[in-house]
Amino acid sequence: MTSNPGGTWPHAPGYYTGDRPKIVTSRFEYEDSYTLQRYEATDGYKGLRAALSKPAADVHEEVKNATVLGRGGAGFPAGNKWGLTPQGVWPRYLVVNGDESEPGTYKDRLLMERDPHQLIEGCLIACYAAGLSRCFLYIRGEMALAQERVAAALNEAYAAGYVGKNILGSKFSVDIVLHWGAGAYVVGEETALIESLEGNRGMPRLKPPYFPAAIGLYGQPTIVNNVETLANLPWLARNGAAAYTAIGTATSPGTRMVAVSGHVKRPGVYEIINGLTTFRDLLYGEEFCQGIRNDNELKAFVPGGGSAPWFTEDQLDVAFEGPQAGAAGSMLGSGAVMVMDSTTDIPRAALTLTRFYAHESCGKCTPCREGGTWLERILSRVVDGKGTDADLDQLLEVGQSICPGEFPHASNAKLGISAVPFPYRMNTICFVGPSAYAPVHSALTLFRSEFEARVTKRNLIPVTAVSQ
Amino acid sequence: MARLTEENVRLAREIISRYPKPRSATIPLLHLAQEQDGFVTNEAMEHIGELVGATSAEVYGTASFYEMFKFEPVGKYLINICGTMSCALMGAEELMHHAEARLGIHMGGTTPDGLITLERAECQAACTEAPCLQVNYRYRFRVTAENFDTLVDQLQSGALEGEIPAHGTVAAVRQHIPADKAVGAIAPEDVTEGPAWLDGKAAL
Numbered sequence: 001m002t003s004n005p006g007g008t009w010p011h012a013p014g015y016y017t018g019d020r021p022k023i024v025t026s027r028f029e030y031e032d033s034y035t036l037q038r039y040e041a042t043d044g045y046k047g048l049r050a051a052l053s054k055p056a057a058d059v060h061e062e063v064k065n066a067t068v069l070g071r072g073g074a075g076f077p078a079g080n081k082w083g084l085t086p087q088g089v090w091p092r093y094l095v096v097n098g099d100e101s102e103p104g105t106y107k108d109r110l111l112m113e114r115d116p117h118q119l120i121e122g123c124l125i126a127c128y129a130a131g132l133s134r135c136f137l138y139i140r141g142e143m144a145l146a147q148e149r150v151a152a153a154l155n156e157a158y159a160a161g162y163v164g165k166n167i168l169g170s171k172f173s174v175d176i177v178l179h180w181g182a183g184a185y186v187v188g189e190e191t192a193l194i195e196s197l198e199g200n201r202g203m204p205r206l207k208p209p210y211f212p213a214a215i216g217l218y219g220q221p222t223i224v225n226n227v228e229t230l231a232n233l234p235w236l237a238r239n240g241a242a243a244y245t246a247i248g249t250a251t252s253p254g255t256r257m258v259a260v261s262g263h264v265k266r267p268g269v270y271e272i273i274n275g276l277t278t279f280r281d282l283l284y285g286e287e288f289c290q291g292i293r294n295d296n297e298l299k300a301f302v303p304g305g306g307s308a309p310w311f312t313e314d315q316l317d318v319a320f321e322g323p324q325a326g327a328a329g330s331m332l333g334s335g336a337v338m339v340m341d342s343t344t345d346i347p348r349a350a351l352t353l354t355r356f357y358a359h360e361s362c363g364k365c366t367p368c369r370e371g372g373t374w375l376e377r378i379l380s381r382v383v384d385g386k387g388t389d390a391d392l393d394q395l396l397e398v399g400q401s402i403c404p405g406e407f408p409h410a411s412n413a414k415l416g417i418s419a420v421p422f423p424y425r426m427n428t429i430c431f432v433g434p435s436a437y438a439p440v441h442s443a444l445t446l447f448r449s450e451f452e453a454r455v456t457k458r459n460l461i462p463v464t465a466v467s468q
Numbered sequence: 469m470a471r472l473t474e475e476n477v478r479l480a481r482e483i484i485s486r487y488p489k490p491r492s493a494t495i496p497l498l499h500l501a502q503e504q505d506g507f508v509t510n511e512a513m514e515h516i517g518e519l520v521g522a523t524s525a526e527v528y529g530t531a532s533f534y535e536m537f538k539f540e541p542v543g544k545y546l547i548n549i550c551g552t553m554s555c556a557l558m559g560a561e562e563l564m565h566h567a568e569a570r571l572g573i574h575m576g577g578t579t580p581d582g583l584i585t586l587e588r589a590e591c592q593a594a595c596t597e598a599p600c601l602q603v604n605y606r607y608r609f610r611v612t613a614e615n616f617d618t619l620v621d622q623l624q625s626g627a628l629e630g631e632i633p634a635h636g637t638v639a640a641v642r643q644h645i646p647a648d649k650a651v652g653a654i655a656p657e658d659v660t661e662g663p664a665w666l667d668g669k670a671a672l
């Protein structure tokens with residue numbers, strides 16, 4: 001029952017290796033990849049040693065030069081983010097975002113389960129470089145195995161002197177505290193994560209301040225980084241920025257982990273070359289997903305997690321490069337691709353996502369709290385064949401009240417639709433509100449006839465007056 | 469069933485000591501309470517409030533935000549079936565219908581013997597292995613109707629006792645920071661200087 005359908009890779013369910021550079025998945029092939037013994041035998045903690053043999057500022061500079069893009073969704077370069085902390089304000093904290101729960105996203109959990117020491121080493125390098133004196137590793141509550149593996153790894157690392165007081169006998173001292181959540185998607189938003197870590201309801205904070213780097217945990221400068229972002233640092237510290245930027249493109253160097261799910265022949269998690277790999281490579285390539293299941297036609301795909309506007313075959317040649325995906329009308333988000341083949345009931349598929357965001361709204365702002373639920377109710381009605389023409393316009397109108405103005409979407413040559421580039425304006429504190437609208441908007445823009453077919457039957461019911 | 473046991477109070481104090489402010493330990497302590505009793509009791513919330521310096525209403529305010537905390541008894545095994553997009557595309561709805569029929573309960577319900585609670589869940593970060601579910605937060609991938617039935621048989625016969633702890637226990641391994649290795653948590657207002665290693669020189 002715990003079958004690994006890939007068959008080739010029994011140790012990391014869903015993960016497929018390949019003849020490509022590996023920065024963060026290099027140990028996945030080992031059954032005992034999560035132990036300190038294996039880690040030390042495979043370059044483990046050498047990056048930490050390399051970093052500690054330089055002044056902290058030099059390590060920070062190296063990370064800046066490598067342009068390590070944040071892998072949590074926004075793609076902000078880590079080195080630059082660390083530089084946003086105000087001068088002379090102490091203490092500064094590191095909060096690791098291991099709350100992975102964006103629909104379609106599956107990578108941070110693998111990194112925590114399969115290579116927890118790599119993450120720990122990444123945290124240590126970040127703390128050293130940016131002068132962060134305490135690290136909180138926030139893991140999603142529902143991930144039992146990840147919590148166990150990280151706890152065990154931390155216990156090993158403390159015992160071996162890699163974490164805690166005077167690391168490797170040096171003046172560098174930092175504690176890493178394992179913290180675990182309790183189930184709430186919105187807590188993945190960095191200011192909500194901080195609220196949760198302070199023991200509160202996990203609601204996003206009002207902006208500004210825009211970055212917790214200025215005011216974060218307990219009001220102190222706080223760096224929030226994604227698990228995969230930090231997992232890149234040990235390799236980078238060992239091999240240097242030049243080796244890192246030699247992979248991928250100048251604006252999107254290195255690799256990134258991408259999960260492809262839905263209607264492909266070989267759904268899986270792949271470490272791909274950043275910036276160069278296209279969606280066509282990923283969906284149809286022999287080393288990746290090998291085409292659409294049953295050789296069906298591709299209908300649409302979500303390129304970057306449930307919040308992202310949808311792409312169709314017209315965008316297959318877009319590469320994994322932030323600005324390219326943005327100009328094409330969507331985003332790469334958290335490296336999550338969900339594929340729909342020609343058999344997909346589009347309104348229903350959109351509903352599964354809209355329901356998710358409506359359900360996960362924290363309730364702090366009205367357009368999201370009311371709008372999301374409203375979208376879900378109308379869409380459910382349409383899916384159940386109880387909707388009307390007016391409902392379709394109503395969907396767009398409600399969307400407008402969450403995010404006014406033209407909403408981003410991809411171009412579609414057949415339908416004569418031209419792209420509106422990402423991002424969008426919004427009336428909400430965080431992205432959850434707009435995310436409830438994104439799938440509705442994409443589905444309605446690209447596949448309006450499917451919605452109309454569902455509501456016409458209803459319109460044929462003759463309207464009779466109460467009395468003649 | 470009530471306040472935290474002596475052993476759990478010891479653990480609670482250990483956890484609290486890792487945070488610069490005690491209230492940060494609220495969620496971990498709620499997990500501890502749920503592990504002890506299978507759900508979070510009012511007495512436990514009051515006790516947690518005393519330990520972290522909050523009222524029981526404040527603790528409940530936090531606890532009620534999070535899906536994992538239950539305030540009434542649930543089954544020994546909580547089965548969460550994912551219904552978000554990737555799983556829906558691969559047959560999650562059908563699986564949920566099957567589960568309801570097999571167990572004779574609706575989503576949100578518990579079997580009369582108190583063994584199994586069934587819930588619809590959202591994306592579990594296993595989308596490539598759809599449709600998937602968790603039993604007390606332990607995964608089952610690419611679940612078919614047949615292997616759902618096998619799972620239920622195994623839960624009923626007790627065959628999974630060793631692998632899956634009763635509801636409440638999430639992680640079976642805990643972090644312990646040895647006293648001689650700990651840097652220690654200092655309240656932010658008591659920190660006046662930057663870290664020692666930012667002196668412009670290499671640490672090693």
Ligand SMILES: Cc1cc2nc3c(=O)[nH]c(=O)nc-3n(C[C@H](O)[C@H](O)[C@H](O)COP(=O)(O)O)c2cc1C
Nearest residue numbers: 070071072097099100101188189190225226229431
């Ligand atoms: C609603 C919402 C949910 C998010 N969920 C996650 C998440 O689960 N994991 C994550 O790393 N980042 C998530 N983010 C992004 C974080 O706010 C933050 O940008 C990120 O953790 C920063 O790390 P990075 O710069 O290393 O990517 C989310 C953002 C929003 C608005």
Ligand code: SF4
Nearest residue numbers: 362364365368430432
């Ligand atoms: S957009 Fe939604 S989830 Fe985000 S703060 Fe507003 S109500 Fe909460």
Ligand code: FES
Nearest residue numbers: 550555591592595
């Ligand atoms: S959609 Fe089910 S695990 Fe992600």
